[in-house]
Amino acid sequence: EVQLVESGGGLVQPGGSLRLSCAASGFTFKSYEMNWVRQAPGKGLEWVSYISSGGSTVYFADSVKGRFTISRDNAKNSLYLQMNSLRAEDTAVYFCASGYQLLSHWGRGTLVTVSS
Amino acid sequence: EIVMTQSPATLSVSPGERATLSCRASQSVSSNLAWYQQRPGQAPRLLIYGASTRATDIPGRFSGSGSGTEFTLTISSLQSEDFAVYYCQQYYNWPRTFGQGTKVEIK
Numbered sequence: 001e002v003q004l005v006e007s008g009g010g011l012v013q014p015g016g017s018l019r020l021s022c023a024a025s026g027f028t029f030k031s032y033e034m035n036w037v038r039q040a041p042g043k044g045l046e047w048v049s050y051i052s053s054g055g056s057t058v059y060f061a062d063s064v065k066g067r068f069t070i071s072r073d074n075a076k077n078s079l080y081l082q083m084n085s086l087r088a089e090d091t092a093v094y095f096c097a098s099g100y101q102l103l104s105h106w107g108r109g110t111l112v113t114v115s116s
Numbered sequence: 117e118i119v120m121t122q123s124p125a126t127l128s129v130s131p132g133e134r135a136t137l138s139c140r141a142s143q144s145v146s147s148n149l150a151w152y153q154q155r156p157g158q159a160p161r162l163l164i165y166g167a168s169t170r171a172t173d174i175p176g177r178f179s180g181s182g183s184g185t186e187f188t189l190t191i192s193s194l195q196s197e198d199f200a201v202y203y204c205q206q207y208y209n210w211p212r213t214f215g216q217g218t219k220v221e222i223k
Contacts, residue, residue, distance in 0.1 A: 035212075037160075044203065044214060044215070044216045044217045045152075045154075045160065045203055045205075045214040045217075046214065047205075047211055047212040047213065047214065050210075050212075059210050059211065061211050062117075062211070095159055095160070097160075100207075101148065101150075101165075101207035102150040102162055102165040102171075102205075102207060103150070103152070103160070103162060103205070104162055104171075105162075106159035106160055106161070107159060108158070108159050109159060
C-alpha cells in the first residue's frame with residue numbers, strides 16, 4: 001500500500017524557516033516524481049513545487065519562488081521542503097503528492113502556521 | 117498561467133440524484149485534465165485523469181468528459197460518501213493549477 005506521511009509542520013514567526021519532510025513507503029520512491037501542494041484554511045488547493053525522480057529538475061509556484069527549496073533523498077525514501085522567509089500567507093496544510101502530471105497519491109498533510 | 121474556473125461553487129443535491137460539475141480553462145489544455153475529491157478532514161483523492169479515465173478503484177458512477185477548455189464531472193447517482201469538495205486540475209503546463217472547487221452538499 002502506498003503511504004506518504006508528512007511531518008515538520010508547526011508554528012513559526014513571520015520571516016522564520018521550517019523544513020517539511022515526507023516519508024514514502026509501499027512503492028519505488030526513486031522512480032516517481034513528487035510534489036508539494038498546500039491548502040490554506042478553508043481554501044482550495046495550490047500546487048507549490050515539483051521535483052523529478054532523480055532530483056535534477058525542479059519547479060516552483062511564483063508565490064514561493066526564491067524562498068522555498070525542494071529536495072529528496074532516494075536512499076531514505078524521503079521528500080523535503082525547505083521554507084524560508086515565511087509569511088502569514090504561507091499558513092496552510094502542506095501535502096506531498098506523487099506524480100508528474102496527475103497527482104496519484106497524497107499524504108494526509110502537515111499544518112504550517114505563520115504567526116507572531 | 118492557466119486559470120481554471122469551476123462552477124457552481126456549491127451544488128445542493130439529494131441522495132440518488134445526478135450531479136453535474138463544470139470546469140473551464142482559460143486556454144486549451146487538450147485532455148490534460150484531472151478531477152479530485154476531497155472529503156472533510158481528508159487528503160484529496162484522484163478520481164479522473166485524461167479528462168475521462170477513471171482512476172483505480174473509482175466507482176462507475178463517476179464520469180468525466182470534455183476537452184480543450186470545457187470539462188464536466190458527472191456523478192450519476194449520489195451516495196452519502198460523495199458529498200465532498202471536487203477540484204479540477206490542469207497538467208498541460210507549469211505551473212499546475214487547480215480550480216477553486218465545487219462543494220457538493222446534501223439538499
